[in-house]
Amino acid sequence: MAISQMVGASIKRREDPRLVTGTGSYVDDLPQTALVYMHVVRSSEAHARILGIETSRAKEADGVLAILTGKDLKPEFGAPLPVTVCFVPDKKYPNHYPIAIDKVHYVGEPVAIVLASSRAAAEDAGERIEVKYQSLPAVVDIEKAIAAGAPVLHEELGSNLSYDVKFAAGDIEAAFKEADITIKQRLIQQRLIPIAIEPRGVLADYKTFANKLTVWSSTQIPHFVKVWLAVILGISESNVRVVAPEVGGGFGSKIRVYPEEILTALASRRLGRPVKWIEDRNENVKATHHGRDQIWDVEIAAKKDGTVLGIRPTQWLNLGGYCSQFGTFQVLGMLVAQGAYKMKAFDGRAVGVFTNTTPTDAYRGAGRPEATYLIERVMDLVARETGIDPVEVRRKNFVRAEDQPFTTLLGLTYDSGDYTITLDKALAMVDYKALRREQAEKRKQGKYMGIGLCTYIEICGLGPAAPTQAATGVSLWGMSVVNVHFTGKATVIIGSSPHGQGHETTYAQVASDVLGIPVEDIDVQHGDTAIGPMGMDTYGSRSTALDGNAVHISAMKVQEKARKIAAHLLEAAEGDIVYENGKAFVKGTPSKAVTIQEVAVAAFQTSRLPKGMEGGLEATTFFDPTNFVWPFGAHICVVEVDAETGATRILRYVAVDDCGTRINPMVVDGQLHGGIAQGIGQALFEEGVYDEAGQLRTGSLVDYLIPTASDLPSFELAATITPSPVNPLGTKGIGEAGTIASTPAVMNAIVDALEPFGVKDVAMPATPQKLWQLMHRNGGTKR
Amino acid sequence: MNPAAFDYVVPRTLPEAVAELVKHGQEAKVLAGGHSLIPLMKLRLSTPSFLVDIGRIGNLSYIREEDGHIAIGALTTHHDIEFSDLLKNKLRLLTSAASQIGDPQVRNRGTIGGAAAHADPNGDFPACLLALDAELKAVGPKGERTIAARDFFVDTFTTSLEPNEILREIRIATPPPGSKGTYLKFSRRSQDWAIVAVAAQVRVTGHEVTQVAIGLTGMGSRPVRASGVEQALRGKPGHDDELRAAAERAVDGTDPQQDLNGSPDYRRHLAQVLTRRALEQITAHH
Numbered sequence A: 001m002a003i004s005q006m007v008g009a010s011i012k013r014r015e016d017p018r019l020v021t022g023t024g025s026y027v028d029d030l031p032q033t034a035l036v037y038m039h040v041v042r043s044s045e046a047h048a049r050i051l052g053i054e055t056s057r058a059k060e061a062d063g064v065l066a067i068l069t070g071k072d073l074k075p076e077f078g079a080p081l082p083v084t085v086c087f088v089p090d091k092k093y094p095n096h097y098p099i100a101i102d103k104v105h106y107v108g109e110p111v112a113i114v115l116a117s118s119r120a121a122a123e124d125a126g127e128r129i130e131v132k133y134q135s136l137p138a139v140v141d142i143e144k145a146i147a148a149g150a151p152v153l154h155e156e157l158g159s160n161l162s163y164d165v166k167f168a169a170g171d172i173e174a175a176f177k178e179a180d181i182t183i184k185q186r187l188i189q190q191r192l193i194p195i196a197i198e199p200r201g202v203l204a205d206y207k208t209f210a211n212k213l214t215v216w217s218s219t220q221i222p223h224f225v226k227v228w229l230a231v232i233l234g235i236s237e238s239n240v241r242v243v244a245p246e247v248g249g250g251f252g253s254k255i256r257v258y259p260e261e262i263l264t265a266l267a268s269r270r271l272g273r274p275v276k277w278i279e280d281r282n283e284n285v286k287a288t289h290h291g292r293d294q295i296w297d298v299e300i301a302a303k304k305d306g307t308v309l310g311i312r313p314t315q316w317l318n319l320g321g322y323c324s325q326f327g328t329f330q331v332l333g334m335l336v337a338q339g340a341y342k343m344k345a346f347d348g349r350a351v352g353v354f355t356n357t358t359p360t361d362a363y364r365g366a367g368r369p370e371a372t373y374l375i376e377r378v379m380d381l382v383a384r385e386t387g388i389d390p391v392e393v394r395r396k397n398f399v400r401a402e403d404q405p406f407t408t409l410l411g412l413t414y415d416s417g418d419y420t421i422t423l424d425k426a427l428a429m430v431d432y433k434a435l436r437r438e439q440a441e442k443r444k445q446g447k448y449m450g451i452g453l454c455t456y457i458e459i460c461g462l463g464p465a466a467p468t469q470a471a472t473g474v475s476l477w478g479m480s481v482v483n484v485h486f487t488g489k490a491t492v493i494i495g496s497s498p499h500g501q502g503h504e505t506t507y508a509q510v511a512s513d514v515l516g517i518p519v520e521d522i523d524v525q526h527g528d529t530a531i532g533p534m535g536m537d538t539y540g541s542r543s544t545a546l547d548g549n550a551v552h553i554s555a556m557k558v559q560e561k562a563r564k565i566a567a568h569l570l571e572a573a574e575g576d577i578v579y580e581n582g583k584a585f586v587k588g589t590p591s592k593a594v595t596i597q598e599v600a601v602a603a604f605q606t607s608r609l610p611k612g613m614e615g616g617l618e619a620t621t622f623f624d625p626t627n628f629v630w631p632f633g634a635h636i637c638v639v640e641v642d643a644e645t646g647a648t649r650i651l652r653y654v655a656v657d658d659c660g661t662r663i664n665p666m667v668v669d670g671q672l673h674g675g676i677a678q679g680i681g682q683a684l685f686e687e688g689v690y691d692e693a694g695q696l697r698t699g700s701l702v703d704y705l706i707p708t709a710s711d712l713p714s715f716e717l718a719a720t721i722t723p724s725p726v727n728p729l730g731t732k733g734i735g736e737a738g739t740i741a742s743t744p745a746v747m748n749a750i751v752d753a754l755e756p757f758g759v760k761d762v763a764m765p766a767t768p769q770k771l772w773q774l775m776h777r778n779g780g781t782k783r
Numbered sequence B: 001m002n003p004a005a006f007d008y009v010v011p012r013t014l015p016e017a018v019a020e021l022v023k024h025g026q027e028a029k030v031l032a033g034g035h036s037l038i039p040l041m042k043l044r045l046s047t048p049s050f051l052v053d054i055g056r057i058g059n060l061s062y063i064r065e066e067d068g069h070i071a072i073g074a075l076t077t078h079h080d081i082e083f084s085d086l087l088k089n090k091l092r093l094l095t096s097a098a099s100q101i102g103d104p105q106v107r108n109r110g111t112i113g114g115a116a117a118h119a120d121p122n123g124d125f126p127a128c129l130l131a132l133d134a135e136l137k138a139v140g141p142k143g144e145r146t147i148a149a150r151d152f153f154v155d156t157f158t159t160s161l162e163p164n165e166i167l168r169e170i171r172i173a174t175p176p177p178g179s180k181g182t183y184l185k186f187s188r189r190s191q192d193w194a195i196v197a198v199a200a201q202v203r204v205t206g207h208e209v210t211q212v213a214i215g216l217t218g219m220g221s222r223p224v225r226a227s228g229v230e231q232a233l234r235g236k237p238g239h240d241d242e243l244r245a246a247a248e249r250a251v252d253g254t255d256p257q258q259d260l261n262g263s264p265d266y267r268r269h270l271a272q273v274l275t276r277r278a279l280e281q282i283t284a285h286h
């Protein structure tokens, strides 16, 4: 490879000028004439039979074109909404249609759609629709849902249990026999509501005589949506185009084929006019899937010296009212719950349960935050029980550099990493010993400072095709096209579908490095199924490890062809050609070079090409790496808890992350900032709460608290760089690392702060009231 | 959602506005900054069919001192209160409270008249106005009347204003020299509504607390005066132990609610802690 100039450069994101000036185009900004607006009438009941839907009064309202219910639309569904395997091939789940047919299973489920000439008209008419429900008892709690006598959501399944599966390896009985210490702990992963700043939105335009459907959707997965629209609507896939325009955040919440994508398309086909639906925040909190909502029960076998021998975790997952498309993806948590540590045995169990709540699915990290929270709390629980410093407990159990590539008990192989390097760096940044002294001093003055660590590993870069096919039911790989134009400028098409990750900038850097074409002359296109081959879209911190590397490989292929052409133009042997900074020359004579621009012209003036060579300067890559990538890092959080009010203040937040090669360090830092903030949100603020009847009590941003800038400290970020051996750029993932690491770091700090009160665990979120109660439950008496 | 359909007028004078309210009766609502009313309309929790936008009526936005009183026009924004030099010098309690309301957008649009008329039990200004014994001047079809703050705030989202009355001005006696005020607000997240907040205005003359007025936010269905604290402190030297003992009485006569952010017990405890901190802060330099 030529000397790297662009990779590693913090150039400004080219996406930002249009976004910060409000000139980017989200779904709601797209111009369309003859537009019809869709309003979705949603269930007000958590669990009920639909006895009838009275629409006549609504049909008479001004501007109404049509009103459709589940019964009207059922014959048009060629298939139910998709559900992928995701680690649990034998799960039980009901057919889930885009709109309720005769029963509703959660508040917010679509029951009717109104199509009208304006949004206001559609909403007004929606108010006039009367749905007659026969209310049924609801259940929202995991344990209650599988208790005897619980109301059953889907009678055809017999119970609310979807699956109960084991993930075990090693001799767990022996581990517990050998243990000096055993600990049992219940850990709460509260329900989270994703809150992308742009809610979802869809514009569907079906052209009747051409039989062609175009759908613009605020989605992370345009390529998947295209396939499923074709299947569910029975339209040839070649006649379906899906575009993800500007997408204002996803965090996993836009990773599935959604009812509204199907409903707008069906409506457009019926009416012969484009149909738009834009979710508002009130819908968003109920209609877009939720994350987490799990209980983890763990038993730990450890020795007095801090060695963890084995763990026995049970993951109870609340699936919500249906099994969402990737609704069992969170079980991935089981597979990676061993974390950065060696142990002798692992005995895991995952149990999925239906309840009358909004379905849960992927949310930033999807399984990995839960797993990391588990294992990082385990390390601190062992530290507390043995009286050994949490740093030392981690060191004692770490997978060592010489163990790499390390294979876990459940058979996954880490690609690289010396976990002590990020830990040591983070400890040095905070001056850990001094911090512990400060903590001791402050305690004497009645001030409760806490220090929390998280030394995480993360699986990402999904994935090599074979294991992802086996585990999830979908083969995952990266895709790129690099196309050099006549004038020597280039277009890059990628299979990922960024929505805030900056691919337009970073992948231009990657291609520029290989081809020597200035970064400004490389355009990166994405999110439109009509512009290139199939792509596997963006989620799970996968894009750069796959599509980013695919760009590199395509650019290398183009460079290869450019060398051949240059050799021909220079009348030299190909083997003697050096390609550097966009110039090809015979080794030793850089003054007599042909530029990539000259090569490009020749590539299209095909008579100037070597005999037998086709024209054009273009390459396509489907990249399938040999393994996943495994970023790692050490985060340290320092908090102070006000003993009088229970309020937590984050005093410092230090993060040392190793995501391999950093193409654009500024973009990496941006991903970390957002990620850490989101993880802090889970630790301190966020919780989706249902009442017993299945009504969402946190239905607006007044009650569902996401962190704001003023709630957060200034993050202190640093890096170590261990290139991944499984892809040419050496990149790993960074999109979710911040979230994965920060939640346990903050919670470990809070539990540490409350140590004088005998507190061993705090159920998230750590609200002031909860901490105040924990500190004063024995009349404030300290241990 | 969009609000339900409504008609809208923009009168230029108060009498015109009152006439519109009279004409449309219960169906009409006054619109000021819109930062409480419009969210409710978008949720369709409030569905007035007629809005009287008082935003273009001249001369309703001012802060001035006259006859020993500070007069604040109903349309004065939270931002203008926050940055008023007059208030910074003479009525810090109000600038302190204003600076903690919502975010800059909210403070740029929201008005003190709207905040008072809306009477949100977790809103910040009501407890201040109560502590300061403010007088609220309202204009209606029968002319103008003055309502004392203690009579103005009736219940959650309920005041003693008639539907056809418009709040015009808020008057507060200028505190005597040496009187100091502060607003301490506790919320789960910055820029949020208070779980509990304390509005305190105290004057220590020599070695005697000569004025003490405490209003509490979030301790009932309307703002309350912590009269127990006031009684305990008035006329005392204001030593630390007295402050502490007096603050304990912040719970007297309160009836705080249970919600997602706090139980009644927690709220009572916060009221005591915040009252003590407010008193300590104000008397710190004596």
Ligand SMILES: Cc1cc2nc3c(=O)[nH]c(=O)nc-3n(C[C@H](O)[C@H](O)[C@H](O)COP(=O)(O)OP(=O)(O)OC[C@H]3O[C@@H](n4cnc5c(N)ncnc54)[C@H](O)[C@@H]3O)c2cc1C
Residues within 6 Å of the ligand: B029, B030, B031, B032, B033, B034, B035, B036, B037, B038, B039, B054, B074, B100, B101, B102, B103, B106, B109, B110, B111, B112, B113, B114, B115, B116, B117, B118, B120, B122, B123, B124, B125, B161, B165, B166, B167, B168, B191, B192, B193, B194
């Ligand atoms: C995101 C957000 C955060 C907020 N945070 C806070 C906070 O932390 N603390 C806080 O105290 N408030 C907060 N608010 C509310 C804000 O302060 C409002 O501006 C205020 O409560 C109402 O003032 P307004 O001028 O916007 O009134 P409007 O919304 O226009 O009116 C509110 C009500 O008062 C009536 N009304 C208004 N003016 C008059 C008048 N002159 N005479 C008679 N009736 C009148 C209206 O008819 C309506 O019923 C927040 C609001 C938002 C949107």
